[in-house]
Amino acid sequence: MRKRMLSHLAPSLMLLLCVPSPALAEQATKPNIIFIMADDLGPGWVDFDGSNAEVNTPNLERLAKSGMVFTQAYAAASVCSPTRAACITGMSPAQIGLTTHIPGIAGNERPAPKGGPRDAESLTHLPLEMPSYARELKKQGYTTAFIGKWHLAGEGSTKSKDGIVDSRYHPEHFGFDSNIGGCAYGQPRSWFDPYRNATIKNRKKGEYLTDRLGDEAVAFIEKNRDAPFHLSLWLYQVHTPIKAPKELVKKNGGNAFLAMLESMDGAIGKVLDALDATGTLENTMIVFYSDNGGDKPTKWLADKKGSLLEGGIRVPMAVSWPGVIEEGTHCDTAVNSMDFFPTFVHAAGGSTREIPQLEGLDLRPLFEGGDSLDRDALFWHYPHNRPDVRYFMGGAVLEGDWKLYEGYGTIPDALFNLKKDPMEKMNLLKENPERADQLRRKLHDWRRRVTARMPPSKSELKSSHPKGNSQ
Template sequence: MKAKNLIQVIAWLGVGCSSFLSAAKQPNIVFIMADDLGPGWVDFDGSHPEMHTPNLERLADTGMVFNQAYAAATVCSPTRAACITGMSPAQIGLTTHIPGRAGNERPAPDGGPRDAEFVKHLPLDLPSYARELKKLGYATSFIGKWHLAGEGSHGTKDGIVDSRYHPEHYGFDTNIGGCAYGQPKSWFDPYKNGTIENRKKGEYLTDRLGDEAVSFIEANQDQPFHLSLWFYSLHTPIKAPRDLVKRNGGNAYLAMLESMDHAIGKVLDALEATGTRDNTMIVFYSDNGGWKPTSWLNDKKGSLLEGGIRVPMAVSWPGVIAGGSTTDTPVTTMDFFPTFVHAAGGSTQAITQLEGLDLKPLFEGGELERDALYWHYPHNRPDVKYYMGSSILVEGKWKLYAGLGTIPDALFNVKDDPMETNNVLSDQPELAERLRKRLNGWLTQVDAKMPQSDGI
């Protein structure tokens, strides 16, 4: 063999071996979730120049921004359950937020149907991505808001309703902050949270969660690790340290946002300092649409209009995702389970309940083979434009609402009409009927619970 050809073969073998070894190394997985943050409120997709989220922009610059990311629900608990299990809220039976006050379901509006029944904690027998990652040798930690552990947290002194349903029973080695609370009893130490030890009076909760995340990374840098860092920010009550509020012109909401971004910066710095950044997938996501509306979408948290279910999302994974990339492909909450487990070298073939798809083809510039996305929210929301929930389907640019007898059915082209102002249902009867059949088939498949008329 000629010397030149031999050199080429050796070089090829070197690259091949290097790629094989790199692919064989399990990536660390960091899943960061904001609370009640809609699109437009972070620098990487923002419309508010007064925002200050440089670390989220730093994260997005090294990865992919998702321009049509959805949450599985328009409120927090069901999306969080869908994250953990890879199952839709309708299939789980946890379709709205778990009440802070026991028995706090909303009454029927004007004699209409009552809320559908729903479970008040995450069932222990469902799949959990944390359990799967533990089987694959990962150290796992949950830090932040859980809101899947029973109703009535407002009536407790510490947010603990039933500790059997805390994160440590779903595959997380450690839990700091995760209990039944849907919002913090106190943003400042003492936290009045039974899963966080008080440390320094007056310390801000978001700062503390960032510090705990750094400690976990430092302690587990020599093995594969998974961190679910699910902030309580930016849930009400809107409170932040005085210096940050002052720096943001008296705007406490922007101060909370900056504080969360600063905590995320701590995580990025810790990954770089420990030498683990290049082998870490980082996901940033939100649990539902914004408490503050998005300027180019209709409505907000609590609504199934786009403003209630669209969320900001960015993923960074060096060596897999090209920096500065974007995608317009719709993705949803249930996709995280298979994405995480497959990235770690595991299989989900035996977990037949999963409704999500592995996002890696998108990460690598490919496509997802998915027909449609589905939602089911059979609950009353008097604080949003669609007073009663409905079932919806998104297929490509089309979004169909089935009003469950309480709101008019509707069909929108959300690509051309993201504000959902032009209902084209009467103009597209055949399309609407085809989509309705597909939606009804899914509702039957997951045994979705429906609103109940009085006396039923």
């Protein structure tokens, strides 16, 4: 019947019907890209890894079932700011020079153990000259938005009245057309309206921050449905302070942490529903990820946030991309924070050939069913001490199943076989000295390549502090 009706139309009108508008043509060839990042969320606290029956995250499970779960996803650092910088730039924290969380109270970094190495220098903001995937996506015609936690714009945020320390380093200066929530804060000043955050307009007293960020994400999707868009939705969940709406806390048996997880999942559900309602879901890549291991430990991994053991750097990750990623799949290949930059830019039709400093790899071969990447090893560099929570400086290298931890003079070096010992209980350094030496050489070579800043030597400290005061 439809063919018969079309045959009676004028040729000129038939031509108009057959030729898509430029906006629709561009939308059909360039996927929308949504990057959702949780804060301080380790594996074991989402439904799609099936680790904790108390967790209620059905929307994340829905996302994961529609695409691929990554079982060996790593953060570039064990704390937040360096990982966030690595995601934006495609460069390691060591190469950027931002290797620890930007302190909330300026000049109050924790002292080293008595007689041990002192912290290396670390930047207190992300430099404007660094690459940004948002800038590259704009070159490809994308409308871009940042919603949520940034934590890359200056130290001393907890003493500011509104989270603004230096607005020159806010998301809008890194290629994002709009910014809601992104400032120097590493955690919310308030989870409830009034938010005391100058990058979010107060709307309704008592409104929960995550609900608001979810609404803003929906508004962005609805407004930009007709052309390629990118949204970085970097939620403040589940960073301390652990607070959630009373009704959700009550629903979760008084457990505010589980209530926060459910609230986060609700915001993600809003995004999925908005994509479905606007007809953009089928042409959208959605990434879910976390900035570091959990402050609340993962039962089946050693340690937690702040540590270079697996519990500090392994994170949950799922990616959905209809038509590219097969539903209900999983990938065991190790991936990390720097990989998002080339993945997003290449998926959008851009090139990274003129950005040689990138350390990430395009993940699309894995999305399409491949089982490996052209990468020799993953590296970490954390030249900082946090003795108040028993975490000390060190570096690490992961090659296949083998992981070497180098203690930088604070705690003993260790070699683990993660396949046989995922909890990192057995130090195999003495039994495998040749392998340890090989991995140590790789770690040292990588540090030299990226000009990593190391803890100052005693002679450097002495020349900087002639009276012997190294603080």
